[in-house]
Amino acid sequence: xxxxxxxxxxxxxxxxxxxxxxxxxxxxxxxxxxxxxxxxxxxxxxxxxxxxxxxxxxxxxxxxxxxxxxxxxxxxxxxxxxxxxxxxxxxxxxxxxxxxxxxxxxxxxxxxxxxxxxxxxxxxxxxxxxxxxxxxxxxxxxxxxxxxxxxxxxxxxxxxxxxxxxxxxxxxxxxxxxxxxxxxxxxxxxxxxxxxxxxxxxxxxxxxxxxxxxxxxxxxxxxxxxxxxxxxxxxxxxxxxxxxxxxxxxxxxxxxxxxxxxxxxxxxxxxxxxxxxxxxxxxxxxxxxxxxxxxxxxxxxxxxxxxxxxxxxxxxxxxxxxxxxxxxxxxxxxxxxxxxxxxxxxxxxxxxxxxxx
Numbered sequence: 001x002x003x004x005x006x007x008x009x010x011x012x013x014x015x016x017x018x019x020x021x022x023x024x025x026x027x028x029x030x031x032x033x034x035x036x037x038x039x040x041x042x043x044x045x046x047x048x049x050x051x052x053x054x055x056x057x058x059x060x061x062x063x064x065x066x067x068x069x070x071x072x073x074x075x076x077x078x079x080x081x082x083x084x085x086x087x088x089x090x091x092x093x094x095x096x097x098x099x100x101x102x103x104x105x106x107x108x109x110x111x112x113x114x115x116x117x118x119x120x121x122x123x124x125x126x127x128x129x130x131x132x133x134x135x136x137x138x139x140x141x142x143x144x145x146x147x148x149x150x151x152x153x154x155x156x157x158x159x160x161x162x163x164x165x166x167x168x169x170x171x172x173x174x175x176x177x178x179x180x181x182x183x184x185x186x187x188x189x190x191x192x193x194x195x196x197x198x199x200x201x202x203x204x205x206x207x208x209x210x211x212x213x214x215x216x217x218x219x220x221x222x223x224x225x226x227x228x229x230x231x232x233x234x235x236x237x238x239x240x241x242x243x244x245x246x247x248x249x250x251x252x253x254x255x256x257x258x259x260x261x262x263x264x265x266x267x268x269x270x271x272x273x274x275x276x277x278x279x280x281x282x283x284x285x286x287x288x289x290x291x292x293x294x295x296x297x298x299x300x301x302x303x304x305x306x307x308x309x310x311x312x313x314x315x316x317x318x319x320x321x322x323x324x325x326x327x328x329x330x331x332x333x334x335x336x337x338x339x340x341x342x343x344x345x346x347x348x349x350x351x352x353x354x355x356x357x
Contacts, residue, residue: 031099031165034172035063035085035092051265052183053112053151059087060115061155061175063094064127064137067104067162076129079106084117092172100162100170108157109137110175114150122148134217144181144269145210145237151267153177154225156216180214180227181267182308186241186280186316188261190250197251197287198320200261202299203241205268206279210237212269227310230271239266250320251289270310276303284320 065080085094100106111118111125118125123142129135136156144152155175163170184205190198212230241263250261279301286296308314 031163031170033079033098033100033170035061035094036172036174051114051149051151052179053114053153053177058112058115058153058177061085061092061110061112062117062125063108063110064125065106065108066127066129066135067101067106069101069104076135077104078127078129080108081127082117082125085110100164102162102164102167104162106160106162106173107135108160108173108175110155110177111137111139111153112177113152116150118142136216138216139214141211142214142269143211143233144239144267145208146240149239149267151183152180154180154214154216179311180270182270182310183265183267183313184239184241184308184316185265185314186263186282186318188250188263188282189317189319191319192250192286195289197249197289198261199249199285199287200263201243201248201283201285203243203263203282204238204280205241205266206238206281207232207236207277208239208268209271209273210234210269212271225310227270230269239268240264241266268308270308270312272307273305276305278306279303280316 061084063080063083063085066076066078068074068076079098083094085092087093109127113123118139120141121143124140125137126140127135127137132138137154142152155177157173157175160173186203188198188200190196192198209230209232211233212227214225214227216225243261243263247260247262249259251259280303281299281301283297283299285294287293288295306314
């Protein structure tokens, strides 16, 4: 057997620069209510391996809306409630066309969850015009774990005024969507001597807070859109960072740089953890390429306190290397965080203590 191996990992996070683009879809003109959308493009570093909603993939949205009018003493009138609006042949369409009421003030809200409608199993969207003083679309009991993995985007357009035909053109309702969740994935590299291959599998983030309420408020209040009551609704909820057969091996030879092992992405509810009780677990198998034998297998587990922010994307970059010694702990070093939508960034130091099973 070849010399024994030391394993260590330093975590770093680096995402490519982000750009944004707009698609403006022609809506229904005249006095009928039509729609168009803008969705910021996310980081190109993970576009190809994720299920992110983008301008290209957003085809179904669910719309909620009401209006108030002076002759109704500002009593809200519901116009849309979870109405599916679909993009068909480049046009946004819905059934039972609604029309603008001249002089009425409109408030529109919309979401998409990977183009599927939310239900009471994974979260409940509600627009309460009676008991909610801000009258905004909220989500209660939303779940993000291994059983429900979808991008979630949300948009608001408040204060539009309806016009009568001939008074002016009622423009399509434009939605600028933002991502409500946090996106994570992992990239593994190897510094082993030429001739070794490291296979990575069973990558999970365990003990996440997997259920929460999203509670936006009216923009006039000046309050931030936020998640609250973020809890664990079961023991050790987890998300899976799936490895594909094509992307699971770190390997190389004397003349070829080592290939990265790249996980898929997962979506988690934003939350600032403080107890160091979130775990990153994965398995490595070290193969001798000369003999084809697996010379070592290890299950690795580490804990840390992530600060996952709304609309951010985090790529955990883990480096595995080998020298002549016994196993040592795996630690994460410096990380750079870039905003999911490309506009926010920050940096932080994270220390994770790992154990070997």
